[in-house]
Amino acid sequence: MPPKQQVMSRTLFDEIILPVYAPAQFIPVKGEGSRVWDQQGKEYIDFAGGIAVNALGHCHPKLVAALQAQSTQLWHTSNGFTNEPALSLASRLVNNTFAERVFFANSGAEANEAAFKLARHYAVKTFSPYKTKIIAFYQGFHGRTLFTVSVGGQAKYSDGFGPKPADIVHVPFNDLNAVKAVIDDHTCAVVLEPIQGEGGLTAATKPFLSGLRQLCDQCNALLIFDEVQCGMGRTGSLFSYMDYNVTPDILTSAKALGGGFPISAMLTTHKIAKVMSAGCHGTTYGGNPLACAVANAAFDIINTPEVLSGVADRSTRFLQQLEKINQQYGVFTTYRGKGLLLGAELAPAYQGQAADFVQLAAEFGVLILNAGHNVLRFAPSLIIGENEIEQGMLRLMQAVSHFVKR
Structure with a gap:
């Protein structure tokens, strides 16, 4: 007898997937533009964008065509070879940013891992083996590897995994005096998200970023911008550093870079990149032809x-x-963020209930996110239609009405 067909249910997730996520009770099976449908055929308006990944919505025809075309030519070569889609994407990034060198990986965490390793390697090779301090910020988020989660300023993500990488200092965001108190000749880098994503959609001020640039220059430290979530058009500029007129030494990108296909990039200059040599860092899948082809189209x-x-x-x-x-x-009390990376902070009566709002909104047919316990987060497609905005907000209003009444 043939084996019994497995039912692809939410219950199956609880039985076979590592319990590090708490996904919604419904399972999406189809997406088109800014709409998603689940197994039962229920439609949702997507204001979440796969956490700012689906910058062009679901299944954009030009991205689908790019993937289909590349899938018949070349899938993977490893880093023993280069490939045309990777060279094409790197050229686009170099020609449109401050960067002169590009490193491809597969996720924001990997791009940030590469950035932090590069910063330390550059400082050690150029100045001193003791120039290893990294200054980061409370409520920051840079990924889930042990290094990146340690640089991130939220202990709940890094506690409980044994000894953390050393020489990482955290200070309050947007507080230049706090940075001045800890930056010194042993500092190799200052790391931040211009708009903190997971930390509540707090945007850096222009004086703060300008001040960081000056402090880094004075101490021969590198300024690293994590634009994994806030980059690639999310604020209305290609990258948010362009909004501030402050140029970093290293920038990381992921999420929207591939429009839904996993890819990330670390951008830097010739001066910094030249300390790296063959074999001192790498990744098997980075610069994958499929990913780069889709990213070129995006x-x-x-x-x-x-x-x-x-x-x-x-x-x-x-x-x-x-x-x-x-x-x-x-x-709501205040609105945060910029462009289409927005946050709405909950009023005191509803503090701590952001996740409940997210769940209830889905019941009414609109997908949103939370950023911590007190902020609702919106990261829709950059090309979402006016009709989808109005319909989604109507559904959100219905959800809010229900929540307030209950």
Whole structure:
């Protein structure tokens, strides 16, 4: 007799997947644009964007075509060879940013791991074996490897895994005096997200970033921008450092870079990159032809005046609709973030219940995120339609109404 077919249910997840996630009770099976459907055929408006990954929505035709075309040519070669899609994507990144060198990996954590290793290696090779201090910020998030989670400023993600990498100092975000108190000649890098993603959508101020640039220059330390979540058009510029007119020494990108296909990149200059040599860092899958082909297509769409300028208009529509909900129900106190990486902080009566809001919103057919316990997060497609915004916000209003009443 043939084996019994396994039912792909949410219950099966609890039985066979490592219990490090708590996914929704429904299972999405199809996505198109800014809409998603589950196994039962229920439709959802997507304001979550796969945590800012699906910058062009689900199954964008040009991304699908790029993947299909590349899938018939070359899938994987390893780092023993280069390939044309990788060279093409690297050229796009170099030609449109401060960068002169690119390293490809597969996730934001890997790109940040490479950035932190590069910063220390550069300092050790160029200045002193004792120049290893990394200054980072409370509520920051840089990935889940032991190094990146230790640099991240949220102990809940790093505690319980044994000794952490040493010489990492955390200070309050947007507090230049706190940085001044700890930066010295032993500092190799200052690391931050220009807009803290998981930490509550707090945006850096311009004086803060300008001050960090000056401090790093004075101490021969590198300034690293983690733009995994806030980059690739999310703020209305290709990368958010362009909004601040402050240029980092190293920048990391992932999430929207592949429009849904796993890929990441670390960007830097010739001066810094030259300390690296063959074999001192690497990755088997980094620069994969499939990933780079999709990322090339995503880049060509995102890096256009039409898409980038449209972010501001969509952001305004989101904020207007959120305020409309707030005027009726009084659930928010402030709005955070920039562009289409937005946060709505819950009023005191609803503090600690952001995850409950997320779950209830899904029941009413709209997908949103939380950023901590007190902030609702919105990271929709950069090209989401006006109709989807209005429909999604109507569903969110219904969810809020239900939540307040209960």
